[in-house]
Amino acid sequence: MTNTEKTSVLITGGNKGLGFEAARRLGELGWTVFLGSRDEGRGRAAADRLADGGVKVVMVPLDVTSDESVADAVRAVRQHTDRLDVLINNAGAPGKGVAPADATANDIHSVYDTNVYGPVRVTQAFLPLLQAADNPRVVMVSSAGGSFTVVTDPEQPFSKIHELAYSSSKAALNMITVRYAQALPKIKFNVATPGEVANRKFAATDMNNHTGQLTVTEGTDSILRLAMLDTDGPTGIFVDRLGPVAW
Secondary structure, eight states: OOOTOOOOOEEETTTTTHHHHHHHHHHTTTOEEEEEESHHHHHHHHHHHHHHTTTTEEEEEETTTHHHHHHHHHHHHHHHSOOOSSSOOOOOOOOOOOOTOOOOHHHHHHHHHHTTTTHHHHHHHHHHHHTTTSSSSSEOOGGGGGOOHHTTTTSSSGOOOOHHHHHHHHHHHHHHHHHHHHOTSSEEEEESSSBBBTTOOOOOGGGGTOOBBOHHHHHHHHHHHHHHHOTTOOOOEETTEEEEOOO
């Protein structure tokens, strides 16, 4: 594990669910948390809750679908630090679960704007701050639904969820992460899914109407593992809380 002293992290979609829980857990380790939130009111309320618990937190208005908002977020973070140790691209959109025969390009585009273009937009904008850190790490929060191995396994629940937007967006995010890892070896780029693939379990979040069998804390185990990698840690891997996930 890394030395947690003065470590900084930006978490997109940090005002609730997995993002908030990751912020709480890392903040309790002494990290400085930049809590990204599209909704300023909810973001400030979440930051206040963390601050009441002793977390050093800065709320950053951040809509990952907006170039202007992301640029403003970079300026806001730069007011507090000249480097960023960890970026957690957590903000995500589930889509409407439109059946493949009925899905339009617009249905898919709206999900890709958050799940694919969003992480690219945020990562590219924060690269200079990441490159200024001694051991920079980027965690992409994906899904078992982005794994071809999982989706083609008839025993897995995702094989029976017939939609195009969400699963394909997470598959795209997985490939993007690997390509970043190959091209930028000084930064660790890795993928986390908050479930347990082998046990076919999901973390309970808004995205599944809190029907998951794992707690939100358990769901963040894989995220924290990747966020806290040491200098000799891996890059370009896909994990859940139990270990490696097949692509």
